[in-house]
Amino acid sequence: MFCYSGGFALNAARGGAVNVIGVDSSLPAVELAKENIVLNNMDPGRITFLREDASEFMKGALSRNETWDIVILDPPKLAPRKKALQNASGMYRNLNSLAMQLTKRGGLLMTCSCSGAMTQSGMFLRLLQASCTLLVCST
Structure with a gap:
């Protein structure tokens, strides 16, 4: 949550996480995070960055029992x-x-x-x- 440039997400994927989701309400932050996937030669299929309010995202995830x-x-x-x-x-x-x-x-x-x-x-x-x-x- 609040992924900004995607540092934690990219490190999680590099460390072996199969599926990573990063959430930030800032469009420039999400765009930067997506750019960092490419700059770090990582698999864009394993990392998703979403522009959404973190609280709302978490509430939605809870409602879906995620x-x-x-x-x-x-x-x-x-x-x-x-x-x-x-x-x-x-x-x-x-x-x-x-x-x-x-x-x-x-x-x-x-x-x-x-x-x-x-x-x-x-x-x-x-x-x-x-x-x-x-x-x-x-x-």
């Missing part, structure tokens, strides 16, 4: 300043809750935050722990 072995969630900076922490925490909570539900049991969820205000405050880890508890995850 799950993945690996889910990578790398949203843009949602809390550029401490003032934005409250609003950002709700967005991170929702995104991670959806991503956790899409990750197969025994699978891997890699979640990222480039919002220094969120990670430095310790809120990000607490938010993930709370989201996991709500979904009855095992740690």
Whole structure:
């Protein structure tokens, strides 16, 4: 989710993933990601990049009972300043809750935050722990 130039997706495919889907709401990002498939001499049949809102994509996937072995969630900076922490925490909570539900049991969820205000405050880890508890995850 939030694939931007496709770095994680391309590495997943290079690492042996049979089918990779990258999602970003930005058309220039999706076009760049598609271009990177060609630039890296990779099989375009194994990697799909979609221009779609990540939350909406994940909700749709849940409604179709889709799950993945690996889910990578790398949203843009949602809390550029401490003032934005409250609003950002709700967005991170929702995104991670959806991503956790899409990750197969025994699978891997890699979640990222480039919002220094969120990670430095310790809120990000607490938010993930709370989201996991709500979904009855095992740690």
